[in-house]
Amino acid sequence: MASPASRLVPSLPRLSPAALTTGSRSPWRSLRTPSMRWWSAANLVSNAGTWMQLTVQNLLVLQVTGSAAMTGLSLAVQAGPGLLLGLLGGAAVDRWPRKRTATLSQAGLGTVALVTAGLVAFGALSVPALLTLAAVTGVIATVDAPATALLGNDLVPTKDVPSAIALGSAVHSVGRLAGTALAGVAMVAFGPAAAFVANGLSFAFVASVIPFLRLIDKSGEPGARPVTAEKPAEKTAEKTAEAEPEGSDGTAREGLRYFMRRPRLVALAAITGLGAVFGRNYALTLAVLVTGPLAAGAGAFGTVSTALAVGGIVGALLAGVLQRPSVRMVAALAGIGAVLQIAAGLTPTLALLIALVIPMAVVESVSDTAGTTVLQTDPPAHMRGRVLGVWRSLSTGWGLIGPPAIGLLMELAGARAALVVGGLVIATAAGAGLLVHSRRTTPATPAVSLTKATNAPKAPAAQAPAPLAAAA
Structure with missing residues (x-):
């Protein structure tokens, strides 16, 4: 017979890893x-x-x-x-x-x-x-x-x-x-x-x-700590996020230490920070491009801004189908967005710029959702607030640095060069990260001499992939 507590929140079946990617x-x-x-x-x-x-x-x-x-x-x-x-x-x-x-x-x-x-x-x-x-x-x-x-x-x-x-x-x-x-x-x-x-x-x-x-009780999902059955479901769901495991001191310093020791979070911060500084400042870069090299007026930039908004909404809808986004996905999307940004910097007409701006906004929106999902689901429940706290400090920092930095670059090299150089920086970093990731996840095949195969010692088991490879 179901307990009164079980009726407070709809019960969830125990999910297998495959269930996370289906449905x-x-x-x-x-x-x-x-x-x-x-x-x-x-x-x-x-x-x-x-x-x-x-x-x-x-x-x-x-x-x-x-x-x-x-x-x-x-x-x-x-x-x-x-x-x-x-x-x-x-x-x-x-x-x-x-x-x-x-x-x-x-x-x-x-x-x-x-x-x-x-x-x-x-x-x-x-x-x-x-x-x-x-x-x-x-x-x-x-x-x-x-x-x-x-x-x-x-x-x-x-x-x-x-x-x-x-x-x-x-x-x-x-x-x-x-x-x-x-x-x-x-x-x-x-x-x-x-x-x-x-x-x-x-x-x-x-x-x-x-x-x-009503909070969902996620205790039956993979990686969740077991909870006591007699606790009310609503209380259990909220306490799951608060409970500190043995050995945790609950301090801000512990959260920073966790973040810095988690390679996938550091990689996510690196690629997102580069994107925030050298890209994404479209309210500034595209405004200068439209009113400068493209010789259009403020009304034309309003059209570009509308295209950005439309692309953002479309991207949000597309991002909703994601179920297990990864840092690798964020890096790939950053690379695609960087290529589109380079093309925007080189575009000769306003019409072509508007056509490029919509997919730029779509990619940015999907990337934001993927990155935010990693931030809010990768850390254990008792650490997520501090991980988001670290992220807030970082994002505020590069949000303050980005506009002056890209503005200075435009002053020195012009709007087109700023978009192209910024895109090249992001694309290079994203490509390098993906290359390193692929090499770390590709198992090495030991070379064995056929003439000495019978006397050769047994090859050791393949080592586990590095934390970044396993996590991403």
């Missing part, structure tokens, strides 16, 4: 879980609110300060905690209950948005208050980002995590389009404070949904 390949398969449907709806509302605020925020900062440099400083202050405190935020996510952490972080972000709305409405938003609120938002986000990412994955079986991540990407894109459109309406009808109020309420909506989400 439905629908990009929407993660929506079969009711909690994921609620989570996606909440995220759509939240993303729309966030983009409403972001659309208005920079204009508001310019009005308050009258300085473009101060606008950039406010963005840097908000991003700074991710660079400096990302690992500590990830460690907190590993230590604290996932649902409670995400609820509190969402409530905190909503509170900051509503406080900002009040200051804007009463004309009391000063530069010190603006920078303080930006810093507080950045600190909360160091916990909120890994908590919400891992919570979404806890709502579906492991084999459906790529679908959940791809769905999140599609929701982000739709929310961005909706939020940007609604921002103009809200600003005209109610003033700039309305965008901050809407964002605050969107965070409140997410926080109200989280307590009712």
